[in-house]
Amino acid sequence: MNYLPSTERYEQMKYRRCGLSGIKLPAVSLGLWHNFGHVDNKDEIREILFAAFDAGITHFDLANNYGPPPGSAEENFGKILNADFVSYRDEMIISTKAGYLMWPGPYGDFGSRKYMISSLDQSLRRMGIDYVDIFYHHRPDPETPLEESMMALDHAVRSGKALYAGISNYPPERTREAAAILKSLGTPCLIHQPKYSMLVRDPEDGLLSVLEEEGIGCIPFSPLAQGLLTEKYLQGIPEGSRADKSHGFLKKHQITPELIKRISGLNEMAKERGQSLAQMSLSWLLKDSRVTSVLIGASSVNQLHDSLGSLENIEFSREELDKIENLLKI
Numbered sequence: 092m093n094y095l096p097s098t099e100r101y102e103q104m105k106y107r108r109c110g111l112s113g114i115k116l117p118a119v120s121l122g123l124w125h126n127f128g129h130v131d132n133k134d135e136i137r138e139i140l141f142a143a144f145d146a147g148i149t150h151f152d153l154a155n156n157y158g159p160p161p162g163s164a165e166e167n168f169g170k171i172l173n174a175d176f177v178s179y180r181d182e183m184i185i186s187t188k189a190g191y192l193m194w195p196g197p198y199g200d201f202g203s204r205k206y207m208i209s210s211l212d213q214s215l216r217r218m219g220i221d222y223v224d225i226f227y228h229h230r231p232d233p234e235t236p237l238e239e240s241m242m243a244l245d246h247a248v249r250s251g252k253a254l255y256a257g258i259s260n261y262p263p264e265r266t267r268e269a270a271a272i273l274k275s276l277g278t279p280c281l282i283h284q285p286k287y288s289m290l291v292r293d294p295e296d297g298l299l300s301v302l303e304e305e306g307i308g309c310i311p312f313s314p315l316a317q318g319l320l321t322e323k324y325l326q327g328i329p330e331g332s333r334a335d336k337s338h339g340f341l342k343k344h345q346i347t348p349e350l351i352k353r354i355s356g357l358n359e360m361a362k363e364r365g366q367s368l369a370q371m372s373l374s375w376l377l378k379d380s381r382v383t384s385v386l387i388g389a390s391s392v393n394q395l396h397d398s399l400g401s402l403e404n405i406e407f408s409r410e411e412l413d414k415i416e417n418l419l420k421i
């Protein structure tokens with residue numbers, strides 16, 4: 092049976108303007124880094140995508156290398172999109188990226204124009220679509236001139252293969268330089284995707300201010316620190332969790348007793364606020380108006396629904412914010 096999205100989908104979600112652009116993104120966006128590859132369950136993938144769209148999540152984030160194997164998340168997303176979603180394409184913001192190793196040889200990694208444009212062409216073919224909404228340079232390249240990588244983004248937009256340009260993992264000064272080049276080319280930088288959560292605070296050291304000054308949106312990735320900022324690991328490492336999977340990027344050694352102590356404290360505090368820890372962690376990011384959207388992952392529909400509950404309370408008192416900082420210092 093054909094998928095029919097909920098008619099109430101736009102009433103449930105909050106949409107926030109992306110920097111100074113014309114685009115609004117859902118406060119919660121869905122990323123397909125883990126859980127959407129050929130190693131994952133196809134029925135679960137479909138259910139999560141449908142549940143996300145039903146809840147007003149219009150933004151789906153991919154990259155050339157998401158899987159495993161690399162490329163398979165784009166293939167799976169494309170298949171489902173073309174089978175069930177294609178009439179809603181204009182209601183979606185689909186992003187992809189190039190910047191990490193994708194194929195062997197000197198042209199399958201980093202930030203040359205050769206790599207970035209070929210990669211985007213491959214991504215479009217895998218997804219079976221004519222354009223992506225956002226094309227990102229996935230990480231800075233220490234060797235390629237910044238102008239070349241930014242000209243590749245500009246070319247992607249001018250050729251109609253992407254509607255907007257974004258950057259990810261760029262530090263503050265490099266972000267400013269990239270934004271200036273893109274502006275001079277006539278393709279403003281729409282958005283920056285940094286790693287940001289209660290546990291990873293680097294964007295507070297200058298990046299968020301640069302983004303605000305330059306009118307660029309911010310979409311933090313791994314806002315739950317890959318699942319650490321949930322109740323999941325409080326009693327050990329559950330079977331099938333990301334830390335349990337050989338291909339998961341969260342490693343067992345990262346889950347230390349000190350970290351679990353901090354997470355337990357945060358979990359108690361979340362309960363006092365009437366939230367799950369996942370919800371409090373997402374609300375904590377969304378309290379900052381410079382954050383356009385939080386880019387979550389999910390391995391089940393239940394997780395997705397739990398995370399969406401964060402939107403019910405994104406206000407924090409001064410005392411609560413101080414308490415969080417103290418709990419993180421334990």
Ligand SMILES: NC(=O)c1ccc[n+]([C@@H]2O[C@H](COP(=O)([O-])OP(=O)(O)OC[C@H]3O[C@@H](n4cnc5c(N)ncnc54)[C@H](OP(=O)(O)O)[C@@H]3O)[C@@H](O)[C@H]2O)c1
Nearest residue numbers: 122123124312313314315316317318321332333369388390
């Ligand atoms: N630009 C970049 O360099 C970059 C890098 C990384 C990620 N990203 C983007 O950011 C997206 C999100 O990253 P992420 O998957 O690391 O995000 P995350 O939201 O920090 O972690 C997602 C994981 O947390 C667990 N989880 C999620 N919601 C939960 C809930 N309500 N209760 C309990 N556990 C929950 C699940 O783990 P289990 O699988 O164990 O159930 C899920 O797979 C990616 O898909 C990608 O689009 C970008």
